Amino acid sequence: MVPVSTPPFAHLLRHLRTTAGLTQERLAERSGLSPQAIGALEGGRRQYPRPTTVAQLADALSLSPEDRHRLTTAAHRPKAGDPASAVPRQLPPPITDFTGRTTELDTLVALLRAPHAAAPGIVISAIGGMAGIGKTTLAVQAAHRVADVFPDGQLYLNLRGGGRDPVRPVDALAALLLGLGVPPSGDPQDERIAAARFRTAMAGRRMLVVLDDAAGIEQVTPLLPGTPSSAVVITSRRRLTALPGVRHVDLDLLTEHEALQLLGEVVGPEWVEAAPNDARRIVQRCGHLPLAIRIAGGQVRGSSDGAGTLGGLAERLTGDADRLGLLDGPQASVRASIAVSIGALIAADQPLDLAAAQAFPWLSLLDGNHFSLRVASAVLELPLQRTEEVLERLVDIQLLETPALHRYRMHDLVRAVGREQAKVSLTPTDLAGAQHRELAQYAAMLWRLEKLRGEKLRSYAIASGAEEVTDLGEAAAWLESELANMVRLVRAAAATWPGERHLVASIALGLRRFSSLRMRFAEPRDALQAVVERLTDEDPDELTMHLLVALGQMNAAMAQYEQAAALHRRALPLVEARGDVLAMTNFLIDLSYFLGRASEPAAAIEYAERALALAPEAGSPRAVPLAHLVVGTSAGGLGDIDRQRSAFERATQLIATTPGPARAMYLSQIGWSLAESGQFDTAVEVLTDGLEAAQGNETGVVGIDLYLYLGRVWLALDHHADAIEAFTIAGKLAAECPAEGREPMAHHELGRAHAALGNHDQARDEWQRAATLYDRIAAPAADEVRALLAGLDGGDQGGGASSAVQR
Numbered sequence: 033m034v035p036v037s038t039p040p041f042a043h044l045l046r047h048l049r050t051t052a053g054l055t056q057e058r059l060a061e062r063s064g065l066s067p068q069a070i071g072a073l074e075g076g077r078r079q080y081p082r083p084t085t086v087a088q089l090a091d092a093l094s095l096s097p098e099d100r101h102r103l104t105t106a107a108h109r110p111k112a113g114d115p116a117s118a119v120p121r122q123l124p125p126p127i128t129d130f131t132g133r134t135t136e137l138d139t140l141v142a143l144l145r146a147p148h149a150a151a152p153g154i155v156i157s158a159i160g161g162m163a164g165i166g167k168t169t170l171a172v173q174a175a176h177r178v179a180d181v182f183p184d185g186q187l188y189l190n191l192r193g194g195g196r197d198p199v200r201p202v203d204a205l206a207a208l209l210l211g212l213g214v215p216p217s218g219d220p221q222d223e224r225i226a227a228a229r230f231r232t233a234m235a236g237r238r239m240l241v242v243l244d245d246a247a248g249i250e251q252v253t254p255l256l257p258g259t260p261s262s263a264v265v266i267t268s269r270r271r272l273t274a275l276p277g278v279r280h281v282d283l284d285l286l287t288e289h290e291a292l293q294l295l296g297e298v299v300g301p302e303w304v305e306a307a308p309n310d311a312r313r314i315v316q317r318c319g320h321l322p323l324a325i326r327i328a329g330g331q332v333r334g335s336s337d338g339a340g341t342l343g344g345l346a347e348r349l350t351g352d353a354d355r356l357g358l359l360d361g362p363q364a365s366v367r368a369s370i371a372v373s374i375g376a377l378i379a380a381d382q383p384l385d386l387a388a389a390q391a392f393p394w395l396s397l398l399d400g401n402h403f404s405l406r407v408a409s410a411v412l413e414l415p416l417q418r419t420e421e422v423l424e425r426l427v428d429i430q431l432l433e434t435p436a437l438h439r440y441r442m443h444d445l446v447r448a449v450g451r452e453q454a455k456v457s458l459t460p461t462d463l464a465g466a467q468h469r470e471l472a473q474y475a476a477m478l479w480r481l482e483k484l485r486g487e488k489l490r491s492y493a494i495a496s497g498a499e500e501v502t503d504l505g506e507a508a509a510w511l512e513s514e515l516a517n518m519v520r521l522v523r524a525a526a527a528t529w530p531g532e533r534h535l536v537a538s539i540a541l542g543l544r545r546f547s548s549l550r551m552r553f554a555e556p557r558d559a560l561q562a563v564v565e566r567l568t569d570e571d572p573d574e575l576t577m578h579l580l581v582a583l584g585q586m587n588a589a590m591a592q593y594e595q596a597a598a599l600h601r602r603a604l605p606l607v608e609a610r611g612d613v614l615a616m617t618n619f620l621i622d623l624s625y626f627l628g629r630a631s632e633p634a635a636a637i638e639y640a641e642r643a644l645a646l647a648p649e650a651g652s653p654r655a656v657p658l659a660h661l662v663v664g665t666s667a668g669g670l671g672d673i674d675r676q677r678s679a680f681e682r683a684t685q686l687i688a689t690t691p692g693p694a695r696a697m698y699l700s701q702i703g704w705s706l707a708e709s710g711q712f713d714t715a716v717e718v719l720t721d722g723l724e725a726a727q728g729n730e731t732g733v734v735g736i737d738l739y740l741y742l743g744r745v746w747l748a749l750d751h752h753a754d755a756i757e758a759f760t761i762a763g764k765l766a767a768e769c770p771a772e773g774r775e776p777m778a779h780h781e782l783g784r785a786h787a788a789l790g791n792h793d794q795a796r797d798e799w800q801r802a803a804t805l806y807d808r809i810a811a812p813a814a815d816e817v818r819a820l821l822a823g824l825d826g827g828d829q830g831g832g833a834s835s836a837v838q839r
Contacts, residue, residue, distance in 0.1 A: 041106040042076040043126045043176045045089065048103065049074075052093050063092035075128055081107050102180065120185035120211045123242065124168075126176045131297050132290035132322075133170055136281050140174040143279060144240070144263050145181050155263040156256065158272045161283035162430035162443060163194065163369040164323030167267035168244050170283065175242050175265060182262070184237040187211050189255075193247030194269050194429075195372045196379035201254040205230050208241070208255065223254055231258035238262060247376070249275050269373060269430045285443075291315035291325055298329030303342055310342040317349035318359070319444045323369060327361040356448050370449045373429045387418075388425040393457055395426075395442065396450025397466050399524070400517045404510070405438035407517075410473035411466050439513070471525060471535040472497055474518050478542030481507045487545070492538050492578060511546055515555040518543060522559040529566035537563060537575055544582040547589070554810030557586035564599075577606035581619070584626070590812060593629035600626060614650040617643050617659065624662040633669030640666045657686040661701055668709040676709060696726035697734045704741045707748065715745050736765045736774045740781060747785055755785040776805035780817055792824050 049059050056074070060067040065088060072078045073089075081089075086107045090100045140157055159167045172188075179186055189207055191199045199207075205226035206216070212233045219225060234257040246252045246268040252275070256264055272278055286294065292311055296304040304311040318324035332345050349355055359366040377389040391412050395403070398411065409419040423440055426432040433441045442450070454463070476497025479489060484504040501507050511518075518539055525536045540563045543556035560583040567576050584599035600623040607619045620643035627636035644659035664679030680702045687695045699722030707715035719742045726735045743758030763778030783798035799817045806814035 041079055041081070041103070042074050042128070044103060044106050046074045046128060047177065048093050048095065048099060054093070059089070059092055063088045065089070076125055083107070119183070120187055120213075120239075122188040122211055123175050123179070123186050124172050124188065126173050127169060130169065130173050131294040132286055133166065133173075133283070136170060136283065137174055137177070140170070140265070140281055141177050144174065144178040144265070155260075155279070156275065156277055157263075157265050157279045157281060158275065159265065159267045159281045159283065160269070160271050160430070162321075162446070163269060163373060164321045164366055164445075165283045165285070165430075166322040167283060169322070170281075171242055171244065171265045171267050175240055178240065182238050182240040184239045186240045186242065188242045188244065190244045191246050191251060193245045193251060194376055196375045198247040198251060198376075201251055202226055204243075204251070204255055209233060227254040230255070234262055235259045236261060240265070243267070245269070246272070248272070270428050285320040286315075286322060286325075288312065288315065288320070291318070291320045294322060294325050295329050298326055299333050299342070303332070307342045310346040313346040313350055314342060317346070317355065321366070321443070321445060323364060324359050324366050324445060327359050327364060327366065330361055331358070356445070356452065359445070366445055367449055367452075370431070370446055373431055374449075374453075376429070377425075384421060384425050388422050391422050392426065392431065393450050393454035394466060395423075395432075395440075396447045396454055397463065398442075398470070400520055402435065402439050402441045403517070404514060405440070406477070406510070407470055407473050407514075408440065410469045413469070467521075467525065468532060468535070470521060471532055471539065474514065474521065475535050475538045475542060477501070477507060477511055477514075478539060478546060481511060481549075482542070482545055485549075490541070490578070492534070492541055492575065494535070494538050494542075508546075508549060512552070515543075515552060519555045519559045519562075523562040526562045526566050529563075530568075530571070533571070533575075537579060541578055541582055544586060547586065552809060553586050553589040557583065557590060560586055573606050573609065577603050577610070580606070585622070588622075588626055588629075590810075591629075592812070593626045597623065597626040597630050597632070613646055614652055614655065617646045617650040617652075617655050620646070621658050621662050624666055628662070628666050628669050631669075633666055637663065637666035637670060657683045657690075657698060660686065661698060664702065665705045668705045671709070673709060673711070676705070680705075692725045692727065693734055696722045696738060699725060700734060700738045700741055703738075703745075707741065707745045712745050712749050716742065716749075719745065733769065733774065736762050736769065736778075739765065740774065740777055743781055743785070747781070747788065750788075752785055752789050756782065759785060773809055773811070776802045776809075776811065776813070779805065780813065783817070783820065787820070787824070796821060796824060 049056070052059075054062070056070045057067050059065075060070045063070075065085065069078075069085075073081060083104070086104055090103055093099075095103065140159075143155060143157055159171055161167050175186055175188075187208055189199070189204055189211075191204060193199075202221055202223040205223070206220060208230055209216075209226070212230075214229065214233050217229065236259065239257075239262045241255070241257065241262060241264045243252055243255060243264060243266045246266050248268070248270055249272055252266055252272070266272065266275075266278075271280070271282070273280075292304055292308075292315055295311055295315055314328055315325055318328050328345060328349065332342060345358075348358055356367045360368075374389050374392055377385040380386075391408075394411055395408060398407065405416060405420055405423065408423060409416045412419055412422070414422065420438070423432060424434075427434050427440070431442070431446055433443075435441055458466075472494065475494040479493040480498040480501050481504070482489060482493065484502070484507060498507075522536055522539050522543075525532050529536070540556070540559045543559050547553050547556045560579060564579050564583050567579065580599050580603035584596040584603070587593070587599065588596035600619070604619070604623070607616055610616075620639045624636045624638075624640040624643060627633075627639065640659065640662040644656075644663055647655040647659040650656075660679045660683035664676045664683065667673075667675035667679060683698060683702065687698050690698070699718050703715045703719035703722060706712075706718060719738055722738045723735070723742070726738060739758045739762035743755045743762060746752075746755035746758060759778050759782040763775060763782065766775035766778050779798045779802035783795040783802060786792075786798060787795035799821050803814050803817045803821070806817060
C-alpha cells in the first residue's frame, strides 16, 4: 500500500496554527519553544523536527488524532529506498505570508478535496487574472493544502505561456513523463504518441497536476490526464472558456483590507498600524496588485532609516519618480510581468495580435476609470468592429477589463507600462493627434444629441462625426456615462489653451446643453469653470460671451447665485455689443433673477426695468410678461409691495390667454414671490390658480414646483397636514420625472414638515432619502440636509415660517 502523502511540514504547521487562531508568539508560549524556532519551522529552514518537538506543537494546538498523525507524518524524514521518496513532489514551496483570497482558496480546496462530487470526470480548475494578481501563488497554496488527497504525487510545470517562447506541448509532455519516471521511447517529437504515453502513465493514479502560465487551450489540451482519478489546476492570463468541464476561478484585485493585510505580512503589521495613511497610499499606488505590494514592501522590510520607512516609500511612489522602477525587485518585476504579455502578442505574428500590440500604447493615453469603444475607435482610427476585435484580444490576455458592454478599463500599472512604450514609439504629433481625435469624438456626440432633440446648432457646435447614431436615448445614456471623462479631458486640454480652443469650448458648451436633459449640473459647471479660467482678451468675444453665460447658468442651477450674477455682469458688455434685442432682454431677465436670489434687490430691479424697456421690441410674446415678472419679484425683495402687485397684475393680464402649462409657470413664480414677501394668503390663491391652469399637465416640472411652493406656504402658515399632503404629491410627481431633479426637494421639505410636528423618525427618513438623491446630482443642498439631520437630536426641528419661505 502506498503511504498517504501529507503537505510539507512548514505549510501544514502554519495552516494548523492560523486555523487555531494563534500567532507565532502565542504558539511558542504554549508549546515551550522559542518564537525563532516556530519561525524556522514555518519558514522551512527546519524541515524535519524531532518527535518531542512535534508532540509539543500538537499539544499546544490541541490537535485531533487525525491532524496529529498528519503533523507527525509530515515531520518524518524519508529514507533512501523508501517508496514515498519516489513519489513526485514537484510543487514550489508555498509562501509563508499568503494573505487574502480566502473565498477563492476555500472554493478551490473544496473542489480538489472532493473532485468526484463536483464532476464525474477529471476535474480541471482554471485560475485567471492579470499579471501579478497572484494566480500561481493561489494555485501552489491550494495544491499544498490538498496534497494528502493525491498520494501518488504532484506534478508542476511552468508553461511560460505569457511570454514570447511558450513551452511546446511535446516538450511539456516530455517533462511530465520524466517526472513520472517514464523513460523516453519512440519519436520524442510526436505529440500524439507522447500524449498517449502520458495518459497511460497517469491511468489509475491519484495525482495533482499544476500547469502554470498556460498560453491557451491548444497548449494544455494534450497535457490533460485521461482518467478521473487525477485533477488539474491551470493558471493563465487568458480565460480558457472553451476548455470542456473547466471550473473558472477569476482573481480580482485585492480589497483595501486585503492589500493592507498583505503589506503588513511583508513589512510587519506593527509598521502598518503605526502609519496607516502611508500604508494606504502605498497599496493605492501599487494598484492593490499583490506582486507590486510584495515588491514595494520588500524595499522597507528590515530598514530603519527614514528613506526606508512607509512614509518615505509612499512619497516616492506618489511623486513623479519612476514608479515602475521602484516596483522592480531582485526576483520579480511589475514592468516585466506586464510587458511579457505584449511580447507574446508580437511573437505570435498574427494580424490581430500585432494590431493589439500596436494599439496598446495608444490606449494607455486614455485616462479615467474607463473608456468606451467609440472613443477607442476614434483614437486608433479604426472602424468600430475592428476596434472591438482589438480590444477584446487585449481583454483575452488580461491587459484590459470589460466591466460593461463596449466599456473597457486598464489597470493603473498596466497603463504606466503602456505609457513607457508610448514615450518610445509615439511622436509629439502622434500624441497631439490622439488628444484631438478624443476631443472631437466627445464634441460630435454632444452636438449629435442636440440635433436628435431637434435643436438648432450654434456656431460653436460640431456638426459631424457621429451621424450613424440615430437613437436619442442611446446617445444621452452614452454621454451620461462619459461625463467624468469629458470633464477630465476638458480640464487637461484647457491647460494647453488656446490649443484645441474650439473643440474644448464646444464640449464645455455642449455639456451645458446636456445638463438640462439629465439635471447633471456639477460636471458641466466644472468643465466650464476650467475653460473660463483660461480665457484671455485674445479670445473671440462671442466665444467668451457664450462661455460666461453658460457658466453663470450652471451656477444658478446649483443655487450659487452670487457667482452666477458675477459672471453675467462680466458678460453684460459682450451681450450688449451683439445688438440682439431678444438675447439682451432674456439675459437681463436672468441677471435680475440671479441678483434677487443673491440678496441684491436694488441691482435686480435696475436690470429688470431695463429688460422691461427692451421687451416690447424683442419680438417674443414671452418677453414682456417675463419682464413684468422679474420687476415684481425684485420689487417684492425691496419691500415695495405696491410695485410688486402692479407688476404681477400686469403680467397676469398678459398671460390670460396663454395655454395652461405656460400660464401655470408664471403663476408659480408669482405665488412664490408673494410668499417670500409675507403675503401668504394671496400666495395660496395664486398657487391654487396655477394648479388649476396646469390641470392635466401636473406631471411636468411646473406642476411639481406648484405643489412644492404651496407646501412651503402651508408650512409657513403652520398648516402642517396641508404641507405634508402637498409635499407628498410633489414627491410622487417628481419620482415620475427624475430628470427634473425635484424629487430630493420634495423629501427635503417633507422632512421639515414632519420635524415641525415633532415626528423626528419620519423627518430623519425623509432627510436621509433627500441627502442620497442630492448626492446623485452633486447638489450643495446635500450639506444643508446633513446639517438638519445632525440637529435632530439637538432639538432643531428645521421648520417654521421663516425657514419655509427662505427656501
